[in-house]
Amino acid sequence: MKNIPALLALVVVTLLFNSCAKDDFPVPAASTVSKFTFIIDNDSYIPAKATFTNKSIVPATVGKAYYTWNFGDGDRSTDENPVHTFLQPGTFTVKLSVKTDISQEISESTQTIAIIDPNASGIQTYFTDGSLVYKGFLNGTAPAFSALPIGPFSASYGMAIDTLNSKLYISDSDANIIYRYDTETGDIITFRSGLSSPDGLAIDFKTGKLYWDTDSGIQRTDLSSTNPTDVEDFVTGQDNDPEGVSIDAVHNKLYWINYDGGLWSINLDGTAKTELLPTPEGASTLVVGNKLYFDYYEASGDIHLKSTDLSGGNMSTVTTGISKIVFGLGYEATNKKIYWGDRSAGKIMRANLDGSGIETWYTKAGSSPRAIVFGKKK
Template sequence: MKNLIYIIAILLTVGMFQSCSDDDFPVPPASTVPEFAFVIDNDEFAPATVTFTNNSIVPGNVGTATYYWNFGDGESTSEENPTYLYTESGAYTVNLVVTTSESLEINEITKTVVIKDPNATGVPIYFTDGAQVYQGLINTQAPIFTTVNGVVAQSSYGMVIDNVNSKLYISDYGADKIYRSNLDGSNFEEFRTGVDQPNGMTIDYEENQIYWDTSSGIQRGNIDDTDVNQVEDFVTGQSNDPDGLSIDLVNRKLYWVNYNGGVWVKNLDGTGESELIPVIEGGSMLVIGDRIFYDEYVASGDVRLKSADLDGTNISTIAVNIGRVVYGIGYDANENKIYWGDRSTDVMMRANLDGSSPEAWFTHSADTRGIVIGELE
């Protein structure tokens, strides 16, 4: 009898929930989702025509959809799939608003369309957000970055420019690879495979060698050797994880900083390996003249950019309160400024070499890592 009562109670409970679900809590209709894609002709140089494809999702029960486009230069349209001619270069904020007649929704999406200046000159600058590489120019205009087409990575933290051969090298920590391409992204290829979690890289032009870090040391490879397996161990037994590295070409020395502690140096002939500054935890290293520049993790939310003489003495602080470990310090020799990325705010900063005149130079939608700067065009 108890079992029968229990079964009846269960059936009544299920029926009540079904009744409430059907009558009192109707499932709301699906919402409208605005979305669009675009293609830019003329290799994205002004004047350029942009073809917009409206990919918005509009459920059948929301009524008629109306589309309103704002092209970011004061012009607009209500066409569903418009084309638009941009005659001037610039970064344009394009906004699509979708309204519906029955559900009375107003939803919108915004994307940036970058039209490049065919006559623009300046110092080329690159960075990666891990998956894509971006290129811009340092000049008197506001920074405009565009994607370097053809370069794809899983999780990139570091890059280096070969200014002699006009090549870009990209390390891929996630794929255990180093890639190489032309500066425009063409001829993208695997340079080395099976390397162990590479991040930082630096080039020795005298010996035609490129150096990169691993999880426990530093390796190098000949730039002209196309064998993806050609590697040579240069530093071993570094259990505290080398990351950023840079070469002093004048004195023929390699400097690096470890993620888990210490700034180190070693002669490029393989002698004289020593720790210059103990304890320091960081991700980037750059030699500029007679100083080294590196980041130091002090506490969560407090990473500091510092510099020191080549022997590790005379340490000074360039910047404080950087949110996360820095990956990639760039140097613009033309303006004598240093660049770095704050991966907590997605802001690329710059300042004079002594830390004066700091400014937020560029904001991205994701990380700004692997910053490298080329020569004046």
């Protein structure tokens, strides 16, 4: 008899719950979601055949689905999994529209595809998204990048280019490796290994040395050495996580910024280590003429790009509102513009050195641009 009240209460609660579930809190019907993937042959050079795979979610309750593809070059398809050949170079926005006959839903999704002209010319441009390295050209047309046949890397943040010897150096922070890629032959080797989370890279061409940051300092090595363990400690005792090394070749100095605070410089002979500013938190520095550029963490989702003179004075703001800490500032000397990656937005931005003329130069959803470097003019 003691269990009767409890049993009655359970029945009442169950009835009430079922009543509420049916009358007051209806479960929404599953929705249609447009999704697709693609692969491209011929390394994305024209003519490039793209094979699309429809990954859309279409619940049984919504009825039959009808698919419409717009490839962005004037052609369309109603196949579920079409194959399309791009005959012209450029950047194309491919859109998949899914319409259902019972629920009358329409769901759309887009992706950007870059198709490369094999005869394209301009200034060779490289950027890394953490996994792959992409190559394109800076010229008068919209930028189009294709992935180099190297990688994927674990966590690539930094790059440095030696245009004289056609070598691109690529850091992999998680693998503790710096790779060297030959931009003419396509060969890639492990240049240095057993490191401590290398990120930013910079070359001193006067002495033929490569510099990089670690978790607690700066290291360097001779570019001519083929020994993967040939490493020299240059700066030690930096507990705030150094990032973003850059070289001032005129005054023979190296600069870096600490992820947890501090903008520093040191002479390349190892003397005069100086904290220029104690507060900036960031991951990139860049010397252009008599100016030092660096990113500055102001707040989450609001990273600033700042500039000072080479002694850390006369700080000014170039731009604000960058989505994430910047890993890699690039300077293109012909047009005198500074470039940076807005990682969460999947964009490469650029501006004049005084901060004017800010524009989006390249966009690819999910690309997370980091280091960007400029090579030879082809």
